[in-house]
Amino acid sequence: MLKARGDRGSCDRCAGATGTADAARIARRRLLKDAVFRPQAAHGMNHLPGHGDFPDAARLPRAVTGTVLDVSPHVLVLGEPGARPGSEQRFTLSSDTTTWRGAHLEATALRQGDRAVVRLPPGRRAVADKIWANIGRVTGTIVEHSSDFMIVDEGVTRQRQIVVIPPRAAGRIQVRFPTLQPGYLIDIIGLRGPEALVGAIPATSQPAYPADRVPAAPLVSGHVPAAISGSATWHEPDGEPPGVLGVAYPALDPETGCAEEAAAGSERGYGRMPYLAVGSALLVRNDCNGASCVLPVTGCAPVARLFNDRCVTCGTSPRGRVADLTEASFVALGGELDRGCFNATITIGR
Amino acid sequence: MAMVQTVQIPLLSALLLSGCSAKFVRIIRVGSVDAGLGPTALFPMRLRRPLAVAMCALELGLGIGLILTAGQIGRGAPATCVRLVTSLLFLVAACSLLELRAARPDVGCGCFGDFSHAPVNWRTLTRSALLSLVALATIGLSPIQLPHTKGTALSLLGLLAAELALVAGLSPELGEALVRLGYSEPCELRAVPADRTLTALRRSKQWRRHAGLIAADVPADVWREVCWRYLVFPARCDDREAEIVFAVSLRQRRPQIHTALVDAVTGQPFAWAAPARTLRPMLRPRALPLSKNL
Numbered sequence: 018m019l020k021a022r023g024d025r026g027s028c029d030r031c032a033g034a035t036g037t038a039d040a041a042r043i044a045r046r047r048l049l050k051d052a053v054f055r056p057q058a059a060h061g062m063n064h065l066p067g068h069g070d071f072p073d074a075a076r077l078p079r080a081v082t083g084t085v086l087d088v089s090p091h092v093l094v095l096g097e098p099g100a101r102p103g104s105e106q107r108f109t110l111s112s113d114t115t116t117w118r119g120a121h122l123e124a125t126a127l128r129q130g131d132r133a134v135v136r137l138p139p140g141r142r143a144v145a146d147k148i149w150a151n152i153g154r155v156t157g158t159i160v161e162h163s164s165d166f167m168i169v170d171e172g173v174t175r176q177r178q179i180v181v182i183p184p185r186a187a188g189r190i191q192v193r194f195p196t197l198q199p200g201y202l203i204d205i206i207g208l209r210g211p212e213a214l215v216g217a218i219p220a221t222s223q224p225a226y227p228a229d230r231v232p233a234a235p236l237v238s239g240h241v242p243a244a245i246s247g248s249a250t251w252h253e254p255d256g257e258p259p260g261v262l263g264v265a266y267p268a269l270d271p272e273t274g275c276a277e278e279a280a281a282g283s284e285r286g287y288g289r290m291p292y293l294a295v296g297s298a299l300l301v302r303n304d305c306n307g308a309s310c311v312l313p314v315t316g317c318a319p320v321a322r323l324f325n326d327r328c329v330t331c332g333t334s335p336r337g338r339v340a341d342l343t344e345a346s347f348v349a350l351g352g353e354l355d356r357g358c359f360n361a362t363i364t365i366g367r
Numbered sequence: 368m369a370m371v372q373t374v375q376i377p378l379l380s381a382l383l384l385s386g387c388s389a390k391f392v393r394i395i396r397v398g399s400v401d402a403g404l405g406p407t408a409l410f411p412m413r414l415r416r417p418l419a420v421a422m423c424a425l426e427l428g429l430g431i432g433l434i435l436t437a438g439q440i441g442r443g444a445p446a447t448c449v450r451l452v453t454s455l456l457f458l459v460a461a462c463s464l465l466e467l468r469a470a471r472p473d474v475g476c477g478c479f480g481d482f483s484h485a486p487v488n489w490r491t492l493t494r495s496a497l498l499s500l501v502a503l504a505t506i507g508l509s510p511i512q513l514p515h516t517k518g519t520a521l522s523l524l525g526l527l528a529a530e531l532a533l534v535a536g537l538s539p540e541l542g543e544a545l546v547r548l549g550y551s552e553p554c555e556l557r558a559v560p561a562d563r564t565l566t567a568l569r570r571s572k573q574w575r576r577h578a579g580l581i582a583a584d585v586p587a588d589v590w591r592e593v594c595w596r597y598l599v600f601p602a603r604c605d606d607r608e609a610e611i612v613f614a615v616s617l618r619q620r621r622p623q624i625h626t627a628l629v630d631a632v633t634g635q636p637f638a639w640a641a642p643a644r645t646l647r648p649m650l651r652p653r654a655l656p657l658s659k660n661l
Contacts, residue, residue, distance in 0.1 A: 046590055048634035049599060052627040053614045055636075198412075233481060236546060241555045270591040272561045291555035294590035365593055 043296035043313050077308055078136050078146065080348035081106060082259035085131040085150070088124060093145055095133060108135055108145040117355050118150040119208045119217050132209070136348050149354045153209030154220060154253055155180050157320050158228040159199050166213065169203055172319055175255050179213035180205060186217050193219035200227040202323055206357055209253075220250070220357030221326045228323050234289045241291050247339035248328030249301060249361035250321065251347035251354060262349065263315030264301060265341040267322040270294050290339065291365055300364040301340055303350040305331035312346055328358035339363050370519075372508045374526045375501045376437045379453055382498065382534070383430035389480035390423050406463035408474050429453050437511045450505045457499035464492055482540035482547075494537040554594040554617045561589055564596045564615050564622075573624045577611055577639075580604055580628070594618075604628060609637075 083095030086105055096105030116124045118131070124145075127133065131150040138146045155178040157171035167180045180203070182190055194203055202224050207217040226232060252265060268290035293299075293314055302309035318341035328334040340363055344354065352359045407415040407422070429452060436446035464476055468487040475484040476491050514520040535541050565586075568574050580602040587610065588599040594617050602609045608631035616623040629636050 052636040
């Protein structure tokens, strides 16, 4: 989608698969921006947005999403129920393949009908490196809490989520989320059921403040650096095609009239980030393994602005959430979905 | 000694009223009554809201009460009562801040709303204790009268200024206020209305130079990246469907503007035609239908 020019290669190979008007608009914006700034760049204005070398997609892992049709100790078959014969995908399971289904299990613990995200290592696209089955995540504000379940608001453009916390996971979750009361933030990873998410692990630590009382952001002096380090998280696809590569960004231009802005509950949120638009390109780098990838901004992440948390996957991130990646992007950059985040540096204007 | 006592009444009243106003402004800005926290963070959630309201109301009442009872109207018991309660308020505040500092060292005192984010330190504590003593010192003061001589007035003003300086020195909020006064938000973080960008564009020489080519009043697409806003207008150039792209920097004065003429289908840039200023009258400014475009 974003291969605006023939001389560029990028890891947004799947983004074009959306086939939507948005995808075309994103590509067109990149093209038009290049048209304005490229002539100047040739005369020593490389600091202007829109320029940079893209990483090689073939060096990154790839994520495939599908429904488990069959699994044996050596082969996993993914497809979609009712799809035409021959459209299923087969992946070899090796002794190094790890599987997550609420906990780390053997691959044979997968069941027919499970929704699986499979990570394929670079250069070995027929081998499954890691499998996450029925993984889901709920990030938002608790709006209702009873002894059996919670209802969580993820923003006006998403449906409210029901979260059930089983007794075996309650202790682990409550250590990190001590205040399971309406108005407080929650971020939980678990098994996605037909109606509810069964919580398994806390994705972060709960902020001490309620969602409507986010502390005032510190004042920023001078120009904001183009590279910002923080925490990169992931979100479940909600209307997005499976496998799409993109990033939901916490600070879209308020002039966009983005419906999700109203869901934030806070005018600015804690972390002040430079304003961007849908279609802007971000170079996202996983600071834990060095993998990087240019990704288009595909949406806004107002809830991410409310979290002033830190990612501790490798050291402590210097600030909170700077990017909310799609599952495929998160996996492509080497993130472990069951860990919830990785320390990341985003560079704007590539 | 009477002069020193006399100065304390307007000082205490001003501090109480400004503290109440700052909290009120914060409540309005955040849209929640229990937003002006501070020591209320020590209490359970259900008590925080009534406590915040009570604190605000008490400050307002005492601030007004100190002024009303300063003269002949409230002399005697009412004046003593107001001054005693003021002293108690600051004493309780000092004790609460001591507790807050131990229990929640990351929380500011909230004394002056948004300005009191800095964690409680010795200066905040000293200020509260000092104001408590000052309020106590005003008990028994006879009704205040306007100074009869110029020298007395100047002495009072001098004393007031000195004490204000002392209080300012004990206020971490002063630094925050000064920073805000001189603060200019970087363009990356500044919300700039698209209409303002369009107005700036229409005043520019780049717009005047290419206005003859532009075929629509409203842009086909508008988006922003960091310090630049991009506006795309349909155009016609030598009977060819085209688009003119303006990149307008979001600087407040004399914004930098870059332009490109691209093919409407391929998006590839091509050479500008000769300036055609007279081909089409200047387009009138018009509000942007942004929600459709962005």
